[in-house]
Amino acid sequence: MSRTLLRNTYRHKQFGSFMVGAMAVAVVAIIVLLGPGAAHPAMFIVFGALLLVAVVFSSLTVQVSASSLVFWFGPGVLRKHVPLAEVESVEVVRNPWYWGVGWRLTPRGMLYSVSGLDAVEITRKDGSRFRLGTDQPERLARALADALERLP
Numbered sequence: 001m002s003r004t005l006l007r008n009t010y011r012h013k014q015f016g017s018f019m020v021g022a023m024a025v026a027v028v029a030i031i032v033l034l035g036p037g038a039a040h041p042a043m044f045i046v047f048g049a050l051l052l053v054a055v056v057f058s059s060l061t062v063q064v065s066a067s068s069l070v071f072w073f074g075p076g077v078l079r080k081h082v083p084l085a086e087v088e089s090v091e092v093v094r095n096p097w098y099w100g101v102g103w104r105l106t107p108r109g110m111l112y113s114v115s116g117l118d119a120v121e122i123t124r125k126d127g128s129r130f131r132l133g134t135d136q137p138e139r140l141a142r143a144l145a146d147a148l149e150r151l152p
Helices: 003-007 017-039 041-056 137-149
Strands: 010-015 059-064 068-073 077-083 087-094 102-106 109-113 118-124 129-133
Touching: 010 137, 017 041, 059 129, 059 137, 087 137, 109 118, 118 137
Parallel strands: 109 129
Antiparallel strands: 010 059, 059 068, 068 077, 087 118, 102 109, 118 129
């Protein structure tokens, strides 16, 4: 791998403090509200589901290479790959609080986020859009813009 390619690659992993915190609060609330009833075998299914959500949405990793944008939640699930040749533009945006976090459909396309309101909106050449939540919106937008400028 050349030094130029290494210098031009962006990779950032954002910890999903909101998602992990929300799942922890949910577990504590269940235990407090149900008391001894929280030890019921059926509750282990609920706790397992909450743990799974916390692990999957514990982080969002975004990687920009010379030819593609790849991003995934947690340990590598829900992975998406977007060739940069399909990208028309990028823009730093701020999501309304009520759009929430996670993997969801919004009026501006899909949103992939684990914490916070800052995001980068990517518009594809076919007109479709999606947003990547990030705690580094300017850096991500710059990395994408730089990679787009270098496309043949």
